Amino acid sequence: xxxxxxxxxxxxxxxxxxxxxxxxxxxxxxxxxxxxxxxxxxxxxxxxxxxxxxxxxxxxxxxxxxxxxxxxxxxxxxxxxxxxxxxxxxxxxxxxxxxxxxxxxxxxxxxxxxxxxxxxxxxxxxxxxxxxxxxxxxxxxxxxxxxxxxxxxxxxxxxxxxxxxxxxxxxxxxxxxxxxxxxxxxxxxxxxxxxxxxxxxxxxxxxxxxxxxxxxxxxxxxxxxxxxxxxxxxxxxxxxxxxxxxxxxxxxxxxxxxxxxxxxxxxxxxxxxxxxxxxxxxxxxxxxxxxxxxxxxxxxxxxxxxxxxxxxxxxxxxxxxxxxxxxxxxxxxxxxxxxxxxxxxxxxxxxxxxxxxxxxxxxxxxxxxxxxxxxxxxxxxxxxxxxxxxxxxxxxxxxxxxxxxxxxxxxxxxxxxxxxxxxxxxxxx
Ligand SMILES: NC(=O)c1ccc[n+]([C@@H]2O[C@H](COP(=O)([O-])OP(=O)(O)OC[C@H]3O[C@@H](n4cnc5c(N)ncnc54)[C@H](O)[C@@H]3O)[C@@H](O)[C@H]2O)c1
Numbered sequence: 363x364x365x366x367x368x369x370x371x372x373x374x375x376x377x378x379x380x381x382x383x384x385x386x387x388x389x390x391x392x393x394x395x396x397x398x399x400x401x402x403x404x405x406x407x408x409x410x411x412x413x414x415x416x417x418x419x420x421x422x423x424x425x426x427x428x429x430x431x432x433x434x435x436x437x438x439x440x441x442x443x444x445x446x447x448x449x450x451x452x453x454x455x456x457x458x459x460x461x462x463x464x465x466x467x468x469x470x471x472x473x474x475x476x477x478x479x480x481x482x483x484x485x486x487x488x489x490x491x492x493x494x495x496x497x498x499x500x501x502x503x504x505x506x507x508x509x510x511x512x513x514x515x516x517x518x519x520x521x522x523x524x525x526x527x528x529x530x531x532x533x534x535x536x537x538x539x540x541x542x543x544x545x546x547x548x549x550x551x552x553x554x555x556x557x558x559x560x561x562x563x564x565x566x567x568x569x570x571x572x573x574x575x576x577x578x579x580x581x582x583x584x585x586x587x588x589x590x591x592x593x594x595x596x597x598x599x600x601x602x603x604x605x606x607x608x609x610x611x612x613x614x615x616x617x618x619x620x621x622x623x624x625x626x627x628x629x630x631x632x633x634x635x636x637x638x639x640x641x642x643x644x645x646x647x648x649x650x651x652x653x654x655x656x657x658x659x660x661x662x663x664x665x666x667x668x669x670x671x672x673x674x675x676x677x678x679x680x681x682x683x684x685x686x687x688x689x690x691x692x693x694x695x696x697x698x699x700x701x702x703x704x705x706x707x708x709x710x711x712x713x714x715x716x717x718x719x720x721x722x723x724x725x726x727x728x729x730x731x732x733x734x735x736x737x738x739x740x741x742x743x744x745x746x747x748x749x750x751x752x753x754x755x756x757x758x759x760x761x762x763x764x765x766x767x768x769x770x771x772x773x774x775x776x777x778x779x780x781x782x783x784x785x786x787x788x789x790x791x
Contacts, residue, residue: 365479365512367548368444376400376443376475378468380410380433382417382626382696383485383520384449386531389420390556391447392431398443400471404435416724418695419524440475445552446482448472448497449520451626458633460489462496469497473504476513483516483549487631489638490572493517494541515541516549517567519574524625525694535559539570578631579649584618585628586652589659592620592791596666602791603780620791621779622663622701622751623656624690629699659791660704663778666789667705667747668712670774676746679713684745684768687752688720688728688736692779695722697731702751705778706734717745722754740768747774753781762786 368374373395377388380401388399401407409415410433413422425431432439440446450464465486472482482501484493498509507513518538523529536557540546550563564570592602602620609615623629632649639646668678690700702718709716717737718728725736748769750757757765762782766775777787784790 364510367481367514367544368479370551373445373552374398374443375445375447376440376472378446378448378471379450379464379486380406381449381451382419382524383522384447385410385415385417386419386522387447387449387485387520388431389424389428390531392428394556395430397428397431398439399431399433400437400440401433401435402467407433407435416695417524419522437471437474440471443475444477444480446472446476446480447485448482449485452486452488452630452634453626454630454633460492460634460637462488462492465492465497466500469500470504473501476501476505476507478507478512480507480513481516481545481548482513483518483552485518485520487519487574487578487627487634488571489575489634490568491638492634493567493571498541510541510545514545514548515567516545517570518549518553519570519577521574521577524696525691532556532558535562537562537564537570537573539564539567541567572635575631575635578628579635581618582623582628582632582656583648583652584616585621585623586655588618589620589623589655589791593655593662596791601784603784619780620659622659622690622704624699624701625696626690626698629653629656629701657701657704660701661708663749663751663776663791664705664708664712667709667749667774667776668714670776670788671747674772674774676773680715681746682715682717682744683709683747683749684737684740685709685716685718685749685751686720686757686765687750687754688718688723688732688734689752689754692753693722693755695724695727697723697727703732703734705749705751720752720754721756742767743770745769745773747776749776749778750781750787751778753779758782 375391375397377384378400380399391397413425448468450468453461455461521534536553538550538561540549554561595602636646719737719740728734728736758781775787777790780790
């Protein structure tokens, strides 16, 4: 007989992986249900027990408000939980193939803890089919339980946007799905109980998986198109932003802007979809072309800066360039897959001496992730070029004059994000 799903008053949740996605989710559930936040990183658990969140997604008050939330890094603490929500990373490897190891390892953890009637819900971004083809068999093998008889599965993709104070977990409509109609109903009701924006119940796990991965793929391809336009318009001597502003007066012109595409999602998730497409014999031309264009933008910025410096008579070899911003986006400390490193690498290949300054980023993270020693407070008047790579509010607040104060007279100011007035800078995308 099929095991009954957990009763509403007997829901005991475990959130596996307490990063940008898992922690806000655990806190939201932990205001309503007994919830265990589990992470293999004991340091992360120690900081959360002290109500500190280095990702800056939640304040100490928000963590305290989750009065039914406990934290553990010992898998033994998962015993007794009956709903497991997996929010571990889904990165790509050096060959840009999905690296499913965290997901597989978390599935093993769940398999050892789940009992009859349990539900495992995946939130990590994957390709269509990954939950039922890769994760569920691991849970089955570890638990000795039978899928859709003894335990059930769901998939509910995360849509949060790190550093975004407006679009929060509770205020973003959530897609849900389940491995049977009953499981789908259970998963949907569970999320509906904490998401004030409501839920959208997809018809299957594969539909929900595909929906998430195309959200980011669509964004990536759209940005690639404007990046390509900016490469064309630069050669034509036309200002891309002026073109986009003019075209944007049409009601159905999409407001994308050129820039670097970094972070854990947009530059990574499309490879999950292209991997699956290739596995079934389809070569995804458009998606991969977009990836190539976006990945080349950092190198393009560096080349433009080098050219501008040479045009002004600055020697490139040995020149000093200040890069403002290392995080993958503005006003957040997240360094994952930041493409600012492409600008830095390309500049260094011209023997340029590069200083990087980012007050949002923990220097130890920059050192550990990219071997970069951040400059704490760049001195005035010392640089041959300054690149405003990330439009952190405090950089923009300096204005062009404040940014130029770091540089020598006549130095190059390149504004990657077009955050400063066009006439005050020497180049932008
Ligand atoms: N960050 C975002 O904006 C965002 C938005 C939507 C979806 N996603 C997706 O959500 C997933 C998680 O992303 P994130 O940004 O929260 O990642 P993250 O790197 O911030 O956090 C992941 C956490 O999982 C932990 N972890 C890794 N392996 C584990 C395991 N086997 N068991 C338990 N804990 C483990 C890590 O220690 C880390 O604390 C990814 O699939 C990502 O694509 C992220």
